[in-house]
Amino acid sequence: MELSYYKRDKVRENLNKFYKLATEEDKHQGKYWYHQAHEFCARKAVEYGFNIETVTSVLSALSPANKWERNLIDTDTVLNAVREGKAPEDVKVCTYNKNKEKAFNIAQLCGSIDASSRKTFAFVQNIAYLDGDYVTIDRWHLRASFNKMHSIKINNTIYDELQKITIQEAAKEGLKGFEYQAIIWEAIRNGA
Numbered sequence: 001m002e003l004s005y006y007k008r009d010k011v012r013e014n015l016n017k018f019y020k021l022a023t024e025e026d027k028h029q030g031k032y033w034y035h036q037a038h039e040f041c042a043r044k045a046v047e048y049g050f051n052i053e054t055v056t057s058v059l060s061a062l063s064p065a066n067k068w069e070r071n072l073i074d075t076d077t078v079l080n081a082v083r084e085g086k087a088p089e090d091v092k093v094c095t096y097n098k099n100k101e102k103a104f105n106i107a108q109l110c111g112s113i114d115a116s117s118r119k120t121f122a123f124v125q126n127i128a129y130l131d132g133d134y135v136t137i138d139r140w141h142l143r144a145s146f147n148k149m150h151s152i153k154i155n156n157t158i159y160d161e162l163q164k165i166t167i168q169e170a171a172k173e174g175l176k177g178f179e180y181q182a183i184i185w186e187a188i189r190n191g192a
Contacts, residue, residue, distance in 0.1 A: 022187035030183030061103040132176035
């Protein structure tokens with residue numbers, strides 16, 4: 001199933017509406033959000049002796065139901081625990097136990113985030129590589145995209161369409177898709 005022409009146009013209209021509601025501060029914060037996340041992961045990669053993709057994948061695995069500031073702390077906690085030979089049950093993090101175990105497996109090089117997990121894979125590509133070919137389509141971006149339209153079940157085809165639309169709209173503003181997505185997130189978070 002894919003989006004109708006009408007829904008594609010509405011998504012573009014909705015994204016542009018939220019982008020236009022963004023303040024200059026939202027635009028500044030959003031444009032550099034992924035760059036700052038990249039710098040954090042690069043520092044942790046050096047500190048703990050991992051590559052940046054591994055650190056970013058740990059961060060991504062720990063992100064569900066976790067506030068960003070806490071996610072950074074939890075990433076550090078897991079990387080340190082793995083370095084010290086601790087097990088998942090030896091540390092506390094603010095996400096689900098299944099995600100903590102996944103993060104440990106990734107840090108122990110026994111797992112990874114695969115391209116079939118569209119959102120988390122995009123999150124890793126955006127942070128680790130600042131890769132403009134991917135957009136993290138999270139619940140906030142879905143809300144912005146569909147605004148008041150009836151809820152739509154997201155499948156891989158629709159995810160890819162939303163990613164493509166976001167990248168196209170971002171290019172019109174001289175931005176990468178992930179920068180545009182982060183600006184919209186900032187605008188929504190700040191009451192747009």
